[in-house]
Amino acid sequence: MSSDRLSATFAALADPTRRAILAHLTKGEASVTELAKPFEMSLPAISKHLKVLERAGLIVRGREAQWRPCQLNAEPLKDVEDWLEQYRQFWEESFDRLDDYLHELQTQEKQDGQQE
Secondary structure, rough: OOOHHHHHHHHHHOHHHHHHHHHHHOOOOOOOHHOOOOOOOOOOHHHHHHHHHHHHOOOEEEEEEOEEEEEOOOOOHHHHHHHHHHHHHHHHHHHHHHOOOOOOOOHHHHHHHHOO
């Protein structure tokens, strides 16, 4: 996966309106009008958000007569998850080291308390 695709995905996810649109699409496909309902935005403004999501590969837009249903494509989110995995491992290892250190301090405190 190219970093450009990852950058496009993160850029698309950076906007709360686009994240809300994606959340809506987890329930199934929807029209532009349906996606616009929760927002105080014009249809052209929602369409601009949809174009960003489409360029990032996060949605697919169909065509059924005059209806253009939008559907979630979660594949780019898998790429984000894979990228984040290395950081999850880093944090888990850091927390494990911190846990070991705290356990060592507690053991030392108990030993010091018993010597007094």
